Amino acid sequence: MEMFSLSGKVALITGASSGIGKAVASRFQAAGANVINADRLPPDSEPEHFVQTDVSLETELRAALEFARNKYGRLDILVNNAGIQPLGVPFNELTESILKRTFEVNVNGVAFGLKLAAEMLENEGRVINTASFVGLLGIPSGTAYATSKAAVIHLTKCGAIELASRGITVNAVAPGTIETPAVTEIPDNPEIPFVSSRTPLGRLGSPEEVAAAFHFLASTEASYISGATIPVDGGIAAGWEKYDLTAPAEISPEGVWHDPES
């Protein structure tokens, strides 16, 4: 049997007209899956089936899942990926509108996805949510977004528990800063040099590098992983990039540890 094959599987990916979702769609198709793209905006080209969907509206997301099931007779994989990224907004600029839309799309969209997956996914199915490294770390000027992604990580845990009775696994991928239109189309985006210089691997990630983790989590090989959030971030969430310290007296200049006298 071919490893990591998705042959015969049907996958619905939200937000697959661009960026990470688009790369996940290509990768799933290359692995043999039939893919449906549920995005608010149409894709440039249309290699997969497109259903115009605003994930913040349960009725529209339900219609997209029903389309997939009517077309292929089953739905195995749901990728809750669509999201908006209102970064660069400190508390004094935070508005009801920013908070409302961020949570409607990034949180309600994933919660509705889990609700519908519980109802419509095949047994042993897969749900994979797109979180973010800023859902794991506190950052300045990103409260609405970072908090919404922390909620995605917790939704992943709650979903893993509740959907386990049908053998469905629920996991999340937490990307670092990735070269997608959401990042690269911001003129002179200061995030790019800032994050590159602070990422242990020294660069941004590509959508394809993130898609590889989605592919693994979607595969049969990942059957015992559930409730997990996997960072794909060049190591940026591993810890502080700088930490000024001096070694204690117990360590000699030769690097030998001397326990203090008792």
Ligand SMILES: NC(=O)c1ccc[n+]([C@@H]2O[C@H](COP(=O)([O-])OP(=O)(O)OC[C@H]3O[C@@H](n4cnc5c(N)ncnc54)[C@H](O)[C@@H]3O)[C@@H](O)[C@H]2O)c1
């Ligand atoms: N690019 C990054 O650095 C990065 C890092 C961490 C997490 N993420 C997350 O990855 C996901 C994809 O982001 P991306 O960078 O590929 O962005 P992107 O803007 O390139 O793509 C996002 C897609 O989601 C769609 N979308 C937005 N709102 C929607 C809605 N209400 N209903 C349906 N579709 C909607 C957009 O039309 C677009 O096609 C998001 O959840 C984002 O928060 C991105």
